Amino acid sequence: MTSDLIARLGEIVGPRYVSGHAEERYLYSMDQGTMPPAAPDAVVMPKNTEEVRQVVRLANELKTPVVPMGAGLVLSGLTRALKGGIIVDMKRMNHIIEVNPKSRYAVVEGGVSQGMLQAYLKKHHPELKHSMPDAPPIATLAGNVCIHGSGHLSVLGGSHSDMLTGMEVVLPTGEIVRTGSCSVAGQWFARSPLPDLSGLFMGWSGTTGIVTKLGIKLFPSYKHNDVLVFVAEDADLMPEIISRLTSTQVAEDMTPWMTPKPEWARGFLHINIAYGAHTKKELTFKRNLLQASVREYADQKIAGFLPLPPPQKGRFLKIPSPDLARFADLRKGGGFEYVGAIMAIEKFADAYRAGLAIAEKYQVSYSLGARIIGAGHCMMFFFAYAFNRADAEDVRRASDALEATNTAALDMGGIPWKAEEPAQKQIIEKMDPETFALMEKIRGVLDPNGIMNPGNWEK
Amino acid sequence: MQHEEILHRCFRCGYCKLPGNYTDINCPAYLSFRFETYSPGGRMWLLRAWLDKKIDAGSRFAEIMFSCATCGNCVEHCAFPEFRDRLLLAFIAGKEALLEAGCAPPAVRDYLTKMQLHGNAYARPMKKSGEWARDLDLPAYSDQEYLFFTDDAGTWDPRGQEIARSVATLLRQANVSFGVIPQGLCSDGNDVGAMGETALFEELAKKNIDVLSKFNVRKIITLSPHSFNALKNDYPALGGAYQVFHYTQVLAFAMSRLTFSENSDPVKIAFHDPCYLGRHNADYASGRMMLQAVPGINLVEMDRNRNDALCCGGGGGNFFTDLLSGGDDSSARVRVREAADAGARILAVACPQCAVMLEDAVKVENLDQTLRVAEVSEIVMERVALTY
Numbered sequence: 001m002t003s004d005l006i007a008r009l010g011e012i013v014g015p016r017y018v019s020g021h022a023e024e025r026y027l028y029s030m031d032q033g034t035m036p037p038a039a040p041d042a043v044v045m046p047k048n049t050e051e052v053r054q055v056v057r058l059a060n061e062l063k064t065p066v067v068p069m070g071a072g073l074v075l076s077g078l079t080r081a082l083k084g085g086i087i088v089d090m091k092r093m094n095h096i097i098e099v100n101p102k103s104r105y106a107v108v109e110g111g112v113s114q115g116m117l118q119a120y121l122k123k124h125h126p127e128l129k130h131s132m133p134d135a136p137p138i139a140t141l142a143g144n145v146c147i148h149g150s151g152h153l154s155v156l157g158g159s160h161s162d163m164l165t166g167m168e169v170v171l172p173t174g175e176i177v178r179t180g181s182c183s184v185a186g187q188w189f190a191r192s193p194l195p196d197l198s199g200l201f202m203g204w205s206g207t208t209g210i211v212t213k214l215g216i217k218l219f220p221s222y223k224h225n226d227v228l229v230f231v232a233e234d235a236d237l238m239p240e241i242i243s244r245l246t247s248t249q250v251a252e253d254m255t256p257w258m259t260p261k262p263e264w265a266r267g268f269l270h271i272n273i274a275y276g277a278h279t280k281k282e283l284t285f286k287r288n289l290l291q292a293s294v295r296e297y298a299d300q301k302i303a304g305f306l307p308l309p310p311p312q313k314g315r316f317l318k319i320p321s322p323d324l325a326r327f328a329d330l331r332k333g334g335g336f337e338y339v340g341a342i343m344a345i346e347k348f349a350d351a352y353r354a355g356l357a358i359a360e361k362y363q364v365s366y367s368l369g370a371r372i373i374g375a376g377h378c379m380m381f382f383f384a385y386a387f388n389r390a391d392a393e394d395v396r397r398a399s400d401a402l403e404a405t406n407t408a409a410l411d412m413g414g415i416p417w418k419a420e421e422p423a424q425k426q427i428i429e430k431m432d433p434e435t436f437a438l439m440e441k442i443r444g445v446l447d448p449n450g451i452m453n454p455g456n457w458e459k
Numbered sequence: 460m461q462h463e464e465i466l467h468r469c470f471r472c473g474y475c476k477l478p479g480n481y482t483d484i485n486c487p488a489y490l491s492f493r494f495e496t497y498s499p500g501g502r503m504w505l506l507r508a509w510l511d512k513k514i515d516a517g518s519r520f521a522e523i524m525f526s527c528a529t530c531g532n533c534v535e536h537c538a539f540p541e542f543r544d545r546l547l548l549a550f551i552a553g554k555e556a557l558l559e560a561g562c563a564p565p566a567v568r569d570y571l572t573k574m575q576l577h578g579n580a581y582a583r584p585m586k587k588s589g590e591w592a593r594d595l596d597l598p599a600y601s602d603q604e605y606l607f608f609t610d611d612a613g614t615w616d617p618r619g620q621e622i623a624r625s626v627a628t629l630l631r632q633a634n635v636s637f638g639v640i641p642q643g644l645c646s647d648g649n650d651v652g653a654m655g656e657t658a659l660f661e662e663l664a665k666k667n668i669d670v671l672s673k674f675n676v677r678k679i680i681t682l683s684p685h686s687f688n689a690l691k692n693d694y695p696a697l698g699g700a701y702q703v704f705h706y707t708q709v710l711a712f713a714m715s716r717l718t719f720s721e722n723s724d725p726v727k728i729a730f731h732d733p734c735y736l737g738r739h740n741a742d743y744a745s746g747r748m749m750l751q752a753v754p755g756i757n758l759v760e761m762d763r764n765r766n767d768a769l770c771c772g773g774g775g776g777n778f779f780t781d782l783l784s785g786g787d788d789s790s791a792r793v794r795v796r797e798a799a800d801a802g803a804r805i806l807a808v809a810c811p812q813c814a815v816m817l818e819d820a821v822k823v824e825n826l827d828q829t830l831r832v833a834e835v836s837e838i839v840m841e842r843v844a845l846t847y
Contacts, residue, residue: 138473
């Protein structure tokens with residue numbers, strides 16, 4: 001069966017771009033997180049939408065699972081082949097198809113990386129930028145949009161899924177569909193005013209189709225950029241501080257962070273506030289607005305802005321920052337995973353305290369923080385735990401801490417983001433039964449053979 | 460295996476796959492094959508799995524390991540400062556362990572056998588190693604300031620020989636005092652070492668050191684950046700300490716001695732940084748200085764240049780073993796497309812291996828009508844008013 005599968009996939013994409021070798025089956029069986037390995041039978045790398053369609057049709061014929069994968073950096077094991085089958089690695093589909101500078105959108109193929117688009121815009125459209133996640137630059141745009149990611153323009157533009165303007169998707173049965181304005185007008189400027197079919201493919205963990213193209217919003221790129229760091233000691237103040245800062249509507253990004261290292265940061269709650277402007281005068285104006293919004297706390301001497309030396313400021317302004325990946329080496333063992341819970345802002349203090357308690361209980365190296373989504377509409381609060389992948393006990397501790405964090409997040413009214421397969425089950429338990437029934441109905445219609453990333457979003 | 464203690468510390472974040480400006484994939488093997496296994500992080504995890512006996516070392520495993528071009532992009536861009544400098548050393552150690560386990564791709568085995576038996580990759584008799592200089596009437600090394608050292612490709616490959624002759628001619632034109640040793644020197648061994656065959660590398664190096672000692676050589680100009688790297692960085696530990704220069708480093712400061720012909724047509728040229736001169740030895744200036752000294756040359760930069768340069772795919776012995784060829788995205792093919800996109804009419808190289816790799820790629824890409832690969836001294840010589 002496997003040799004037949006490999007041969008037939010080779011007929012579609014060429015033998016160079018399909019593998020059933022032990023090496024690929026091993027490496028694609030896991031990601032950087034704590035989830036146990038689950039190996040595919042084959043890994044295939046299509047070059048275009050038509051090849052994706054043929055792979056999907058073959059999978060239907062053979063009743064073989066299909067798992068779409070971008071850069072494989074989700075950390076929560078969503079691209080593992082839980083029931084074997086074919087991992088469709090999208091990175092050969094890496095063309096930037098269009099940039100529309102007037103309507104400020106870009107259309108890219110499903111394997112285009114964040115870094116590649118950033119470089120392309122810097123070179124060809126320096127007046128434009130897109131929202132980069134904190135993921136490494138090799139992460140794909142499609143993968144990040146599909147998990148409802150967020151990034152450096154999320155105060156300005158919301159989740160990355162909010163910045164989506166349309167999609168081309170190969171359905172589980174092989175049809176190629178388009179969502180948003182491109183399905184009617186040929187241009188990719190908006191998802192409205194049509195029925196929003198894009199929602200069929202975001203947050204579903206690859207169980208409803210394979211995104212082969214997408215349109216995303218672009219934003220003005222400023223000549224002058226700055227970051228302020230506001231520091232408080234009382235977690236209970238944070239929702240109000242965030243509310244005041246976001247009410248100015250000048251920040252592009254706001255990221256609270258709380259870490260035990262470096263030593264000077266221990267015990268404090270910091271908020272990085274990134275903003276930009278076309279002129280120095282405008283930048284000063286925006287800085288004044290931000291500072292004025294929280295001046296009351298400074299006057300009371302219970303919080304204030306941290307003076308930043310230029311090198312530190314430069315590191316905070318670097319997008320993306322390799323410092324975040326370096327957290328993986330905290331335990332000298334190349335691993336970290338986090339629970340990112342989408343939560344209401346007012347839960348900030350609860351989340352912070354829960355994170356500290358869990359880190360203490362499980363004796364894990366931690367980093368806590370959040371990204372504010374929209375004008376304070378919600379946040380992605382993350383609880384990150386580093387581990388040494390060569391130390392099984394250390395991995396187990398981190399895994400236990402993550403599980404406890406998922407439970408705590410749900411108990412606080414949060415929802416684990418890009419949830420691991422076990423956490424998906426926890427979410428389903430909390431979910432309105434009619435909602436889950438609708439999810440199952442939709443999957444049944446879209447994927448009658450149950451081939452798309454099975455094992456995910458199942459009871 | 461040496462350096463095995465860092466293997467599990469790789470997070471596979473992927474910074475190593477890209478140049479500093481993230482333009483596109485910059486690891487030759489990963490670019491060509493695209494499977495995660497061929498990325499630097501993939502290699503780290505696979506080596507760890509092999510040592511942990513989770514997977515066996517078969518032919519695929521060996522091809523993945525030996526396809527590393529040792530270009531150093533991963534070292535340059537790895538996000539982990541505590542072990543980034545050891546990435547290539549770990550890969551080379553992995554190859555060494557595979558060789559000890561008798562697990563090498565046939566092309567690697569054949570290459571190493573030729574090196575073992577003949578002292579060069581072309582299986583040619585060493586007594587003919589001076590033939591590249593026929594008709595040039597180059598002086599035998601005696602008391603000149605420099606020895607001119609040609610590598611394997613410069614000594615034996617027809618295109619490499621042309622380049623060696625051109626460089627020698629330009630050195631003479633610039634009144635650089637140098638001589639050659641027509642017999643006795645074998646391969647510098649750089650690529651043998653990069654394949655993990657440490658013992659053979661040391662054997663080749665010691666043979667060369669014996670010859671160089673006999674001639675009391677103090678200062679060496681190398682044709683190839685690979686030779687430059689081995690002689691400069693590895694030979695001292697084996698008893699061969701010299702002042703070593705790549706030819707561009709000597710000629711960059713001798714350009715003022717040249718007279719250029721008038722009415723040279725203006726031309727756009729992009730310089731391709733050789734990995735063993737650039738990333739491995741941090742010289743991004745010499746080749747460009749040579750070109751900028753020539754009237755009529757408009758130096759343009761490709762998106763990936765200097766420490767971000769895309770390797771031609773010939774490093775790590777792949778020039779001889781050809782494990783990276785095939786497919787639309789071999790790095791040589793991508794590189795010539797990039798040069799054409801930059802508007803260059805000439806892609807300048809400073810390494811005979813790069814020259815051969817990129818010239819082949821120009822043909823495959825059907826760019827011969829718009830883009831020419833030329834070695835730096837050839838470009839300069841085309842515009843020099845000869846004085847001898």
